[in-house]
Amino acid sequence: MQYAGLAGLMGCLALLLLYLTWRFGWRLDWLFGWLKGSLLLLLLLCCATAAVAAWELYQFRPIVDGERIATLELHETAPQRYEATLDASAGSQQLSLEGDLWELEVQVLRWRGLLQVLGLEDGYRLDSLNGRYLALEQQREPGTTLVHPLHATPHWRDAWRWLDRLDLGWLYADAFAIRFMPAADGARFAIEIGATGLSPVAMNPQALEALKGFE
Incomplete structure (x- = not known):
């Protein structure tokens, strides 16, 4: 009974958080901005990795x-x-x-x-x-x-x-x-x-x- 009550309490908390998320961020503008920023950082990382690999390959004969x-x-x-x-x-x-x-x-x-x-x-x-x-x-x-x-x-x-x-x-x-x-x-x-x-x-x-x- 104790754990069922705790599970119900946590479920209610999850529903409350879901409601707040929907209430204040349902337009998802922030999510698209974050995804775009993350993608740009990933591309920059790939660019740096490719540049380092190119310099390494240049040193081989x-x-x-x-x-x-x-x-x-x-x-x-x-x-x-x-x-x-x-x-x-x-x-x-x-x-x-x-x-x-x-x-x-x-x-x-x-x-x-x-x-x-x-x-x-x-x-x-x-x-x-x-x-x-x-x-x-x-x-x-x-x-x-x-x-x-x-x-x-x-x-x-x-x-x-x-x-x-x-x-x-x-x-x-x-x-x-x-x-x-x-x-x-x-x-x-x-x-x-x-x-x-x-x-x-x-x-x-x-x-x-x-x-x-x-x-």
């Missing part, structure tokens, strides 16, 4: 099998410390690399289905150059800077990372990487790309010697 996409030159400044020069189509970057090894990561966009049939080419963008220590305790030491981003897009608006979380069907995010390459003073490496990944190529005796000692 088509994958050409066997193309040299970058060169990396290392100069030792202190034990396990290197000044790295990375030359790519987007320009040259100077980075301080820490560790015994270096790693390069590349973001890849792959087209599928009809868009692939129509001839859209897979694309890539350099993502990060990383240092790595052989000793696990050094790798985990606080304060070491081992990851160097190679583009200015923050994670929260990186279109590639959003695609990596989604399954669009016609476009998906892939990644290529070169892992555990030895760092050596004066070593120079070329980075070549193919349909399935990256290939490092030694360009001078120092790089060849580092690879031999690492095998």
